[in-house]
Amino acid sequence: MQMDDRKMRVLTAVIEVYTHTGEPVGSKLVSEQMDVSSATVRNEMAALFNMGLLEQPHTSAGRLPSYTGYRLYLDQLMQTLPLTPKERGGVDALFNVRDPDPDKLLEDAAQALAQFTGCAAFTATMPPEAVTVKQVGILPSRSKAVVILIIASNGVVKSRVCRLDFALTPELLEIYNRFATATLVDKSLREISKIYLNSVAVSSGGYARVLTPILSGVYDLCQEISQGQFALSGEANLLSYKEFQPIAYEVLEFLGDRKNVLSLVQKAQGRTTVTIGRENSHPVLYDSAVVVTRYRIAGGATGAVGLIGPVRQNYAKMIPYLEYFSDTLGSLLAETYDEQQ
Structure with missing residues (x-):
């Protein structure tokens, strides 16, 4: 069965009425919109039903657009309305x-x-996949806490508080920042994996224990940015x-x-x-x-x-x-x- 102009107009009318009411659409309402007889609309709606473009929830009810009907409307019939x-x-x-x-x-x-x-x-x-760590900073917060700050190459900034089980000294804070800059800056987010950070901790020698909670925080922040x-x-x-x-x-x-x-x-x-x-x-x-x-x-x-x-x-x-x-x-x-x- 051919999808002629009148069938397209009937399908469009049914969809537009149903959009506003959420109720099955009868032929009388469509005929008033199209200025054609109810009998003509009923015939066209019956044809659209046989084509699978309309559905009838109950025997005595009006028709609803099927998902196939909606797809045809979206792809071929709909005329978008520009914003005012x-x-x-x-x-x-x-x-x-x-x-x-x-x-x-x-x-x-x-x-x-x-x-x-x-x-x-x-x-x-x-x-993008190529995002890297542009800047990393370890900032003092309280005597046993620091703020980890990461700025990515795509401009995203993330930070979080990391609690420590020891008192932080200015000397230790300086070591943290030098080490973080040397091992993390210019690394892609993909490179900063748990395996890589474990190797970083091991390479720090005697600082591995005190670096571990901070590196864990760095990993979590990089995951947030990559997601x-x-x-x-x-x-x-x-x-x-x-x-x-x-x-x-x-x-x-x-x-x-x-x-x-x-x-x-x-x-x-x-x-x-x-x-x-x-x-x-x-x-x-x-x-x-x-x-x-x-x-x-x-x-x-x-x-x-x-x-x-x-x-x-x-x-x-x-x-x-x-x-x-x-x-x-x-x-x-x-x-x-x-x-x-």
Whole structure:
């Protein structure tokens, strides 16, 4: 059966009505939008049902778009709606921040995106493979504690307090810093493994015992940098959709694992990827839509913003908003990292 222009218009109308109501769509409502008879629309809806593009939950109910119907709509029929000047201004105002902290910026961005879309939203950065340690510092904190500071070549700064079981002297602090600079600066994050740091401790001779807790802290910080930054917000938004209520616990448990969410980014290809229904590889998302938009930062680093929500979304409006949002976030992160280098 051919997919002619009228069938395409009927399918588009059904999807747009269903997006707003979440209820099965009847022929009368579609006919009013298209200015054609209900009988004509019923015939076309029956044809779309036979083609697998519409579904009928009950015999007497209206029709719903199937996941196949949504895919056809996204790939061929949807016309995106450009952002209005007011919407652009709203995004620009959100990121009008002086000297932003990258971690806080990602958290605020995820929260704002969740509030705007009513979905669960996440933001993430992925550093390039060639990131190295640009600077490492061991700073005094208290008599038995130091602050380990690492600045990576991609501009990311990480620090943590390391507690010691002995009193720190100025002479020992100087030895720490010389040794750390000699063995860690210009090393890639991949090189700074547990095996390498064990060999560093052994090579320090009599200082191995006092260096071990600091080198352990260095390893943890390098792991954090190599894993990138991540923020998730709006998980509770999903509870307001009837589609998620029977599986709320499973979905929230899935989102609670950072690796699960980052796997959605890794599988996304190209600028913007929309994965709907059973296109998702995780069964818990079979009734969901995942929208991921990537952006570039600098020096090979990349980032992504994404949404997890019901399949019935206003993609024509959401996708342009998400792309403008991600571009603005990426530009600000690039400026922030440049200033830190």
